[in-house]
Amino acid sequence: MNPLAIVGRVVLGFLNTAGKLSIFTGQAVSSCFAPPVYLRLIGRQLLAIGYYSLPVVGLTAIFTGAVLALQIYIGSSRFNAESTVAFIVVIAITRELGPVLAGLMVGGRVGAAMAAELGTMRVTEQIDALVTLQTNPMKYLVAPRLIAATIAMPLLVAIADIIGVMGGYLVSVNKLDFNAATYLKNTFDVLEADDVVSGLIKAAVFGFIIALMGCYHGFNSSGGAQGVGRATTNAVVSGLILILVANYIMTDLFFA
Amino acid sequence: MSNDPPKLLLDDVHKAFGPKVVLNGLNLTLHKGESIVVIGGSGTGKSVMLKCVLGLLRPDAGRIQVDGEDVVGMGGGKRDRVLRKFGMLFQNAALFDSLSVWENVAFGLVEGAGMAREEAREISLDKLRRVGLGPDVAELSPAALSGGMRKRVGLARAIATEPEIIFFDEPTTGLDPIMGDVINHLIVECVRDLGASTITITHDMSSARTIAHRVAMLYKGRILWIGPADRIDDSGNPYVEQFIHGRADGPIQMEVLKT
Numbered sequence: 001m002n003p004l005a006i007v008g009r010v011v012l013g014f015l016n017t018a019g020k021l022s023i024f025t026g027q028a029v030s031s032c033f034a035p036p037v038y039l040r041l042i043g044r045q046l047l048a049i050g051y052y053s054l055p056v057v058g059l060t061a062i063f064t065g066a067v068l069a070l071q072i073y074i075g076s077s078r079f080n081a082e083s084t085v086a087f088i089v090v091i092a093i094t095r096e097l098g099p100v101l102a103g104l105m106v107g108g109r110v111g112a113a114m115a116a117e118l119g120t121m122r123v124t125e126q127i128d129a130l131v132t133l134q135t136n137p138m139k140y141l142v143a144p145r146l147i148a149a150t151i152a153m154p155l156l157v158a159i160a161d162i163i164g165v166m167g168g169y170l171v172s173v174n175k176l177d178f179n180a181a182t183y184l185k186n187t188f189d190v191l192e193a194d195d196v197v198s199g200l201i202k203a204a205v206f207g208f209i210i211a212l213m214g215c216y217h218g219f220n221s222s223g224g225a226q227g228v229g230r231a232t233t234n235a236v237v238s239g240l241i242l243i244l245v246a247n248y249i250m251t252d253l254f255f256a
Numbered sequence: 257m258s259n260d261p262p263k264l265l266l267d268d269v270h271k272a273f274g275p276k277v278v279l280n281g282l283n284l285t286l287h288k289g290e291s292i293v294v295i296g297g298s299g300t301g302k303s304v305m306l307k308c309v310l311g312l313l314r315p316d317a318g319r320i321q322v323d324g325e326d327v328v329g330m331g332g333g334k335r336d337r338v339l340r341k342f343g344m345l346f347q348n349a350a351l352f353d354s355l356s357v358w359e360n361v362a363f364g365l366v367e368g369a370g371m372a373r374e375e376a377r378e379i380s381l382d383k384l385r386r387v388g389l390g391p392d393v394a395e396l397s398p399a400a401l402s403g404g405m406r407k408r409v410g411l412a413r414a415i416a417t418e419p420e421i422i423f424f425d426e427p428t429t430g431l432d433p434i435m436g437d438v439i440n441h442l443i444v445e446c447v448r449d450l451g452a453s454t455i456t457i458t459h460d461m462s463s464a465r466t467i468a469h470r471v472a473m474l475y476k477g478r479i480l481w482i483g484p485a486d487r488i489d490d491s492g493n494p495y496v497e498q499f500i501h502g503r504a505d506g507p508i509q510m511e512v513l514k515t
Contacts, residue, residue, distance in 0.1 A: 124348060132344045
């Protein structure tokens with residue numbers, strides 16, 4: 001096969017997907033700001049995305065904070081700089097690990113669920129049925145998920161920040177024999193509002209990405225059960241990759 | 257026949273998916289209060305025809321009119337106004353899994369017409385009663401229903417808003433013959449009471465004979481024969497005869513690999 005044809009096909013395929021995704025994003029965002037607003041559905045999604053993700057995000061945060069404290073202690077002790085444990089734990093958790101790890105965990109859990117639910121609705125003609133019942137599927141299905149994910153993720157990350165720092169604190173005080181009061185003082189001395197706010201902004205963007213990918217792939221799934229499975233995989237993989245890319249871009253914008 | 261425009265007019269409608277031509281100059285006219293049954297093999301474009309009318313697919317060419325109004329490319333509020341005239345029973349009922357049975361039936365009333373939930377619930381219970389389902393079913397999830405019950409709930413949802421035009425997509429597929437006949441008679445009763453115009457897609461000739469005023473045979477994306485339901489057995493058309501008798505031999509050659 002002509003290599004030029006292969007390159008051309010790949011480029012055209014990429015442009016086609018990019019175009020479809022751009023149109024879908026435009027329609028999805030505009031449907032968030034146009035009536036009717038389905039408050040009941042937004043509430044239901046807040047529960048599904050936010051509340052039910054708390055255990056997995058909390059566990060991820062506490063163990064990440066704990067491991068971080070251990071590793072930093074081991075590394076910093078080589079330079080007699082053990083006092084930096086509290087500083088580095090709180091900065092790393094609030095700026096990076098809280099939002100990114102929560103994003104990845106929620107992306108796996110919620111992105112897959114959204115793609116599978118909407119994909120099943122697509123292949124069983126439920127989305128077509130919505131249209132025949134004079135209901136815009138973008139407003140009824142996509143907008144509540146986008147709004148809820150964008151709101152829920154910063155709330156989850158705020159909680160993950162607290163739990164993550166607590167994980168570092170517990171290990172530092174109980175295992176590494178740090179003084180509790182000194183550890184907390186060091187933590188609050190170094191912490192600035194920008195550290196937390198930047199993490200929460202990242203979280204909102206990650207929430208938007210997770211919901212967008214879940215809805216896009218679910219909404220455009222075809223081909224029965226296999227198609228729904230493919231949509232679910234694509235939603236999770238593309239969502240997680242976009243989170244990592246967006247994280248780099250935002251970190252560069254906020255701190256470079 | 258009055259001078260009113262037909263309820264639905266499809267004029268030279270074309271639709272292709274890539275190289276595959278599905279509708280190839282389809283013409284069909286549905287009059288007020290009329291019931292047309294469209295028969296034809298799988299993949300001949302029957303469901304695509306309905307989706308083009310409902311705006312779920314956009315035809316590549318041709319004209320579709322509802323009450324004399326062109327609907328191709330119509331969007332927003334105008335499209336919603338036209339869609340209010342339609343009800344549809346999907347092939348697998350397409351009930352919303354996340355809602356209870358009564359919420360499914362009331363969906364068009366609550367979300368489409370903006371009716372209060374309590375009032376819509378009363379109407380949905382009444383519609384469920386009309387299709388032979390009691391209030392005990394109303395609170396169930398669609399997942400708890402049998403195939404026949406799902407079809408009945410789908411029928412109740414299709415007639416809940418009292419539409420002027422109703423589409424039935426293979427209403428008896430997957431049902432036993434007795435339940436199929438029950439659904440056929442429910443369709444006839446509901447449509448007669450509403451005075452609606454209907455298009456039914458089916459492979460089931462018993463269903464076609466029960467429901468139809470006129471029968472249309474769709475083949476390779478166009479109407480090959482259309483006539484009164486009581487003329488179907490002496491249509492004189494070899495394609496129709498092969499189809500209604502379910503014969504493998506005839507002008508319609510199925511794409512099967514023979515070993």
